[in-house]
Amino acid sequence: MTEPSIARRRLRQRAAVGAACLAFILGAQITQAHRAHVTLTRVTANPRSGQWEIVHAIHYHDALRLLAVRGVRDDVQPTSVEGRARLALEVERSFRWFAPNGVLLQPVTVGAELEGDNVYVYQELPAPTLVGRYAVESTWMHDVFPEQVNNVSVEFAVPRTTVRLSRQQTRGEFTPFSRPPH
Numbered sequence: 001m002t003e004p005s006i007a008r009r010r011l012r013q014r015a016a017v018g019a020a021c022l023a024f025i026l027g028a029q030i031t032q033a034h035r036a037h038v039t040l041t042r043v044t045a046n047p048r049s050g051q052w053e054i055v056h057a058i059h060y061h062d063a064l065r066l067l068a069v070r071g072v073r074d075d076v077q078p079t080s081v082e083g084r085a086r087l088a089l090e091v092e093r094s095f096r097w098f099a100p101n102g103v104l105l106q107p108v109t110v111g112a113e114l115e116g117d118n119v120y121v122y123q124e125l126p127a128p129t130l131v132g133r134y135a136v137e138s139t140w141m142h143d144v145f146p147e148q149v150n151n152v153s154v155e156f157a158v159p160r161t162t163v164r165l166s167r168q169q170t171r172g173e174f175t176p177f178s179r180p181p182h
Contacts, residue, residue: 037062037145041095041138045127045156045176054107054123056091062141063087063119069144078119084112091121094140100132133173138165 039062042055063078067086076083088109097105107123114120128134141148150165154174163172 037141037148039140039148039150041150041152043152043154043156049124050127052107052125052127054125056095056121056123058087058119058121060114060117060119062145066090066141066144078114084114084119084121087119088112088121091123091140094138096137097125098135098137099128100130100134128176133175135171135173136163136165137171139170140165142167142170 037059039059040057042057044053045051046053060078063083067076067078067083070086070090072083072086076086078084078087092107092109095107097107099105105125105128107125110122110124112119112121136152138150138152140150146167148167152163152165152172154161154163154176156176157174158177161174163174165172
């Protein structure tokens, strides 16, 4: 895939994730006096590459707080390459994906960037071939914000599914359609 098409796809993904985050956060702000601590993870299937593409959107201030709680130097911010790399490592540590047979799936982090009020962490995973219920587990930022919610939008699930993960409910399941065509 050429670099411009990757950039266009990422721009569309960021726009979709950003719009969903904004709608969710604005809805939460109407009912609460403070900004909700919510992340959105968007999982899509790319039939051309045979990959699941995973985009995690993290609000800048939440990312900043996470780095502080982890004891990262004050000069390491989400605006820095090192700060985004640390956030990507935290995502890798905090999200776990499982095949229907219980095998742990290993997404590969392909990048992270700051865009507006969000840090985006990009991962890819070869599209699994097993049919059945997959699972995602997340402990992302549960030790930083007790009310942290991680919404995982599986956009190729049958039916389309958003798994809501929290400190009380760290695991969710979804059924993807059969393997995307190559």
